[in-house]
Amino acid sequence: MLTPASHYRRLLGTIGGVSFEGIPFEETEDQQALRQLARDVAERELLPRARHWDETEEFPQASLDALRDAALIGITIGEKYGGMGMGDVEAAIVLEELGRVDVSSAILAQLIFNGPPRAIEHLGSDALRERWLPMAASGEAGFCIGISESEAGSAVTHMRAQLTRDGDGFRLNAYKNYVTGGHKARACLVWCRFPASEGAKGIGAVVVDLESPGVEVTGTHVKMGLRGTSEAELAFDDVRVEEDDVLLFGDPDNSDSFKRLISHINHERCGNAAMCIGAAQGALEYAIRYMSERVVGGRPLADIQGLQWKVADMATQLDAARLLMLRAVHLAGPHGTPPALETAMAKTAANLAAKFVCDEAIQLLGGYGYSREYPVERIYRDIRGLCIGAGTIEIQRNFIGSNLVKGRIPNSPSWRNPLR
Numbered sequence: 001m002l003t004p005a006s007h008y009r010r011l012l013g014t015i016g017g018v019s020f021e022g023i024p025f026e027e028t029e030d031q032q033a034l035r036q037l038a039r040d041v042a043e044r045e046l047l048p049r050a051r052h053w054d055e056t057e058e059f060p061q062a063s064l065d066a067l068r069d070a071a072l073i074g075i076t077i078g079e080k081y082g083g084m085g086m087g088d089v090e091a092a093i094v095l096e097e098l099g100r101v102d103v104s105s106a107i108l109a110q111l112i113f114n115g116p117p118r119a120i121e122h123l124g125s126d127a128l129r130e131r132w133l134p135m136a137a138s139g140e141a142g143f144c145i146g147i148s149e150s151e152a153g154s155a156v157t158h159m160r161a162q163l164t165r166d167g168d169g170f171r172l173n174a175y176k177n178y179v180t181g182g183h184k185a186r187a188c189l190v191w192c193r194f195p196a197s198e199g200a201k202g203i204g205a206v207v208v209d210l211e212s213p214g215v216e217v218t219g220t221h222v223k224m225g226l227r228g229t230s231e232a233e234l235a236f237d238d239v240r241v242e243e244d245d246v247l248l249f250g251d252p253d254n255s256d257s258f259k260r261l262i263s264h265i266n267h268e269r270c271g272n273a274a275m276c277i278g279a280a281q282g283a284l285e286y287a288i289r290y291m292s293e294r295v296v297g298g299r300p301l302a303d304i305q306g307l308q309w310k311v312a313d314m315a316t317q318l319d320a321a322r323l324l325m326l327r328a329v330h331l332a333g334p335h336g337t338p339p340a341l342e343t344a345m346a347k348t349a350a351n352l353a354a355k356f357v358c359d360e361a362i363q364l365l366g367g368y369g370y371s372r373e374y375p376v377e378r379i380y381r382d383i384r385g386l387c388i389g390a391g392t393i394e395i396q397r398n399f400i401g402s403n404l405v406k407g408r409i410p411n412s413p414s415w416r417n418p419l420r
């Protein structure tokens with residue numbers, strides 16, 4: 001189903017010519033080698049089981065093992081802790097390649113690359129880093145992130161998860177909903193309120209060992225797609241939290257910690273965009289190959305101009321989204337965080353492009369596109385969840401629009417602030 005590796009080299013040749021201020025997009029030799037490794041592992045180990053995870057809803061443990069064996073799981077964790085110290089560009093390269101064959105498996109890498117371990121390394125204390133990062137780098141422990149609650153999804157500042165003082169530490173009472181991989185993880189980054197706080201003020205975060213007394217997985221959601229990696233509901237009933245477990249203290253007088261947490265989610269949003277782009281790339285490649293093989297009325301579908309136009313639109317939207325994603329991750333630099341406006345644009349574009357491309361891929365395959373024996377309907381179901389997770393498309397649009405009308409501009413060659 002997949003085109004040869006030279007496809008990406010050709011693609012990179014094209015985007016190598018595009019330049020935003022200070023952002024060359026050409027991949028280094030090391031990055032190309034990383035892409036090739038990720039592609040090899042994805043095609044050899046992940047692709048053959050992708051349908052199995054979807055049909056059975058089993059956790060893709062074999063994918064995790066394969067990523068660990070290929071030393072692909074700890075790439076963004078600092079070398080001091082056993083990782084490779086890579087940044088958002090490399091994370092996006094690997095997530096794109098894994099997403100191209102199986103998003104359920106790619107999400108396992110996303111949780112390590114752009115989830116709690118990254119937050120612990122950037123925002124946490126030495127104690128937290130030393131406790132958790134070696135286990136993340138080796139793939140020994142899984143991580144999950146508990147932000148959403150049933151009454152606080154998009155309206156995240158309405159969260160009720162509450163810490164109360166307990167001697168020199170705290171007690172956590174919370175009910176977190178839709179926690180990806182929460183039923184398998186060892187640690188959860190829980191966003192919660194510090195004592196006497198309201199709204200965005202006083203929201204901080206703690207890292208909870210899920211083997212602690214008082215933690216319970218109360219269920220997992222039955223979903224349309226991404227069926228390998230379940231989303232769990234986690235109850236925290238008077239769970240003891242030490243001061244050392246605090247990632248960021250919330251101050252009831254300001255929302256500084258909340259702003260830092262929200263800004264750090266940009267890593268996850270870029271990873272979400274990369275997985276969408278990879279998945280849509282996989283669907284597009286599959287559809288093109290199908291069109292050249294499927295003969296209808298005596299000629300291949302690939303010869304019908306009306307269908308070539310579909311492919312043209314799919315590839316154009318996909319590459320536009322890819323360029324936005326590359327801009328956001330390159331702006332992060334090797335150890336920084338992708339900027340918010342460019343990240344929101346990248347996630348929105350990637351979500352919308354993936355929806356469009358996967359939907360059209362189903363159409364191009366006709367009845368077979370709708371069949372579970374062919375992969376494009378699975379890819380569509382998988383990326384549909386990515387349009388909701390990590391901040392919905394609507395919430396990204398709110399952010400982009402409200403910033404633009406305040407005069408903020410994205411990094412782009414021709415943008416000028418219209419309000420000046």
Ligand SMILES: Cc1cc2nc3c(=O)[nH]c(=O)nc-3n(C[C@H](O)[C@H](O)[C@H](O)COP(=O)(O)OP(=O)(O)OC[C@H]3O[C@@H](n4cnc5c(N)ncnc54)[C@H](O)[C@@H]3O)c2cc1C
Nearest residue numbers: 145146147148153154155178179180385388389390392394
């Ligand atoms: C596959 C998947 C994985 C997830 N993984 C995690 C995870 O690991 N950890 C975690 O904490 N959460 C996770 N989530 C939860 C996710 O972050 C929330 O579902 C999301 O933030 C939306 O919240 P909600 O479901 O409560 O929808 P609601 O907030 O109820 O929104 C419903 C609809 O209204 C729209 N809407 C709401 N407010 C506005 C507004 N002000 N303007 C415009 N439109 C608006 C939304 O965009 C949406 O379309 C995951 C979700 C999915 C689908």
